[in-house]
Amino acid sequence: MADLPADTSALMSAVLESILYGFSVLMFIGTIWALTYKRRMRDINHPIAVVAVLLLLTSTANMVVTIVRIENGLVKYRDTWPNGPAAFFTDVTEETYLIKHALYIFQTVLADGVMVYRCYVLWQSVRVIILPILLWCSIIVTGIRAVYGNSQATTNPGNVFAADVEKWIMAFIVSTLAANLLCSGLLVYRVWKIECRVSKLRASKSTIMPIVRVLVDAAVLYSVMLFAFLICFITASSGESVLSDMAVPVISITFYMVLIRITINSRHYLATASTRRTTEEMEQGNVQQYPMNPLRVHISQFTLDDSTSSSSYKVGNEDRPFGSTGIAEES
Template sequence: MAQDISIKAAIILAIIIESILYGISTFLFGITLWSLTYQRNSAEVARLMIVAACLLFLLGTMHVIVDANHVWQGFIASENVDKFFQDISKNTLKNAIYELETLVGDAILIYRCYVVWQRIEVIIIPMIGWIAIAVTGAHTVWSISQLSSNPEAVFERKMGKWLISFYATEIFTNLLTTSILAFKLWSVHQGTSRIRATKSPIYPTLIVIMECGALYSMSLLTMLVTCLTASNSAYIVVDMIGQIIPITFCLVITRTAMLRFGDRTSQGLFSRTGTSDRLSVPRRPLKVHINRMTMIDTNVGRESGVSSPHTDAAEGTYHSKVHGSRG
């Protein structure tokens, strides 16, 4: 089947695009670590999220290093460039890293779903999908490692069905888990919106989760299409996904942290300006008319029979009739 792009051209484009995405991933990783640790004591630090962020960044770094070495070996060190890139078994390590990235990213998403719902039965189907991803992915990586000088064999029926099953299962699991998580957040948002005067803080998190889920699902769908059409552009898409996984994870964490800092800032501004705002509201003058004042001397009956003004002021009881009106 005629290809729309050669393997060499696809690999060059893949390393360029992956390097750009890796730069974005590195920047977001730094912000993620800062947002997870800034102004938090040891009890407030989400250690699991830090470990997940570090693991995904490490896998993404390994992915781009392996790709860079592959390009170096192919174009610089190899005597026959075409023959070198025809041997797709050299991609085994990169494929294994990619599968680990996928499993870690999906595991985090499923864990988030469980934390939000607090019900194990909600994540049963996503967990089954995760196991299916692990099985199909492991078999796909092993099968590709057995191929050598026939790159088109990866798209043939026997091999292609495992590859397509892997990506189809991944798309289904990701869409299902994201939908379950988004539905719960939407329900909470609807409930809090009825009792809050302002927009619920859950809404921005809901939006970014849906956007990241859509981005990841679209990249997987693109990869599935390239596999179905047996296009060498799959080399480009798979390297992109290797960096999209940590990017989407960091985006969710960073966006949530921005909400936390935004809430603190707004609360601080309110506490500093709330009194002055109330005092600055223009009010109509209040006119007070005292019609009658009655003073009862509690010193009557004392032996001296005389009371001083200071004693009257301290011990006397005053009854006043006050009429207030707005002028």
Template sequence: MLTAIISKASFISLCIETFFYGLYMVLFVICMYILVYRKDKNAPLNWPMILATMALFSMSTVHVVVDFVRGLRAFFSAPSALAYYAEIWDGLSIFKQALYATNNIVADGLVVYRCYVVWGRSLYVIVVPVLMLIATTVCGYLAVYNFSQVHPGDNVFASNIAEWGTALFSLSLATNIIVTTLIATRIWWLARQASTTLGHRHARKYHNAVAIIIESGSIYSACAMTLLILYVHRTNAQYLVYDSLAQIMVRTPL
């Protein structure tokens, strides 16, 4: 009975992640087209955005492939799917956690970079977000390291993993809320100035940008909050959100 539940949950999780990956693939192609071909003729290529976008897409792709491989091993090679998924210290499992942590850090870093650009490349504005990003990095990789230190019978809620994992989710969520607010506030202020000097029609594009940024940030924040709540309450339903969030988080900075 338990094996059947694990099988269904794993299959559903993989389907959801694949669905979001398909959406992200379309968004990635559009984003790269805009960055490379739709820029101003005399403007140089935005290499930080291009490289970060390619890195995020590459890691998201590998993440999906790893989940497929783990699924094949669990249901076709391992004596028991339940036993296989319980071995969180397995090399492929640790690699998957490292991919998630790295993807999370790069995605958050790209959002912080966007904030830096929107605020006229002011370092003072991003001091706190950068410190939070560093803390997120430390917590993320310590959580990954502790996956290799667990003992048979332990799970993802083991204390040495849960402490750093909870900190990772919390810091990433807080960073995105703060940075999204900073970006939206800056664009709103620019819209107000444009409205005063050029009229409301010219400010409309700024209002649209604010709406898109808030909407994008809200999607990630809602998913991250859901994951955090489920993880803190130690429910295995967090796996469904966790795998999906690996694909959702990379859509926020684009």
């Protein structure tokens, strides 16, 4: 993509972003369903729900800015912008360019912050997340500095690979790539260790390993995109603009796919554990037994009438034919 015109790459990135955005909206609907299905309002994980909504709002805002940017570059300023649409889409000081990258920074900071929080919840140790926190802080600093550097680019505003800005952008990409790989590795390792311990105590099929697979899938998807993004900056390829636009919905998709799988798997695990616990209690005699009252039948007289070839019994003072549904009476 090194020789791809800027206006062509902008149109291509808009199409790809819109496809991924539509898929992320479907994933968001699935996430909300997983969080709220058969749950009362107070039982919903409100912080995670808020993060999911923020990711959707950020993706939507980025999609809107992309549409406005395409309309400005190809229609509104097509004949008035110096050097035409190609120059418009390469200008790093242009307002829509800065807004889009600011939204990308915010999306990355939000998603990576959730990953660090997941590591803390799973490990319950501050020492484990010291390095992820440092990387997360590096993401914030380098991201803000990159956007600020683009806004102040006066000498060469048409070159995103200018030395004073490129180093901050590359530092941002490396920081988020390292944070993603480290947090994903910590999560996968912790879940795998828990599974190894639990598997020795049960004979049923594993309900945790699917979480490991989806964590690995999400990490691979995001890491491949970031690695390609980094290669584009190293080789000064115009493909970086395409990948930066695709990054926002991809971040939302990876977050939603992990959350949906964990939520569904947790419900299955809790239901299975509850059923197994009840069965074990019944086998051990820990379930409260409700004694049944004994059934007593008072048969005071039994006669056989040869003439009618019928049998009857007397319960108290009442004669009933043999085989009647009232043969047993609870007292």
